[in-house]
Amino acid sequence: RKEVEQDPGPFNVPEGATVAFNCTYSNSASQSFFWYRQDCRKEPKLLMSVYSSGNEDGRFTAQLNRASQYISLLIRDSKLSDSATYLCVVTSLTGGFKTIFGAGTRLFVKA
Amino acid sequence: NAGVTQTPKFQVLKTGQSMTLQCAQDMNHNSMYWYRQDPGMGLRLIYYSASEGTTDKGEVPNGYNVSRLNKREFSLRLESAAPSQTSVYFCASSERGGSPNSYNEQFFGPGTRLTVL
Numbered sequence: 007r008k009e010v011e012q013d014p015g016p017f018n019v020p021e022g023a024t025v026a027f028n029c030t031y032s033n034s035a036s037q038s039f040f041w042y043r044q045d046c047r048k049e050p051k052l053l054m055s056v057y058s059s060g061n062e063d064g065r066f067t068a069q070l071n072r073a074s075q076y077i078s079l080l081i082r083d084s085k086l087s088d089s090a091t092y093l094c095v096v097t098s099l100t101g102g103f104k105t106i107f108g109a110g111t112r113l114f115v116k117a
Numbered sequence: 118n119a120g121v122t123q124t125p126k127f128q129v130l131k132t133g134q135s136m137t138l139q140c141a142q143d144m145n146h147n148s149m150y151w152y153r154q155d156p157g158m159g160l161r162l163i164y165y166s167a168s169e170g171t172t173d174k175g176e177v178p179n180g181y182n183v184s185r186l187n188k189r190e191f192s193l194r195l196e197s198a199a200p201s202q203t204s205v206y207f208c209a210s211s212e213r214g215g216s217p218n219s220y221n222e223q224f225f226g227p228g229t230r231l232t233v234l
Contacts, residue, residue: 010159014157038221040221040222048227048228049207049225049226049227049228050160050207050223050225051225052222052223052224055222093159093160097221103165103167103173104162105150105162105221105223107152107159107160107161108159109157109158109159110159
């Protein structure tokens with residue numbers, strides 16, 4: 007079982023739709039959680055950190071469920087420019103500092 | 118402020134050749150990382166340097182060596198390239214790895230696309 011798992015998609019949605027991605031992680035001692043965005047043939051960039059209380063940044067909402075060991079990303083009112091791959095990232099200190107990237111979920115937003 | 122820079126952007130090698138990928142950051146970050154990204158695999162950590170003067174193996178270190186030359190620079194060397202090392206290589210840095218969220222954000226360079234024939 008992979009340490010961080012994501013649905014690879016692709017998710018194809020029309021503009022204005024709401025779309026949600028989930029990510030599960032296997033290490034219960036994981037410390038920090040992030041969503042990164044990666045455009046085609048570009049480097050990953052931080053979209054948002056994920057806090058236990060949940061956090062919102064404009065149209066994006068991230069949530070963490072430690073009991074069930076998953077994090078989620080909700081995108082409301084999708085824009086064409088949201089088309090990208092979304093990477094789930096988990097860090098832990100178990101056995102030394104580790105940052106694990108999920109393989110990513112591809113999103114296509116269509117006009 | 119250039120952030121994280123990597124050279125070269127593209128490289129084609131023959132099996133058995135050696136090369137060094139260069140990475141530099143100008144954000145005064147303590148921690149630096151080398152990843153490879155393959156289709157369907159996500160980013161996998163090759164080596165990292167938590168601070169100047171230290172380096173540690175990541176998930177896939179075999180066939181690679183690194184040097185943390187100073188606080189700014191972290192290089193990755195392939196001593197004898199193999200076709201299995203065909204990949205996109207990303208360098209990243211963070212203020213301080215293993216610390217609370219605000220210090221963990223990793224900033225990535227634009228990547229090096231390496232093909233080994």
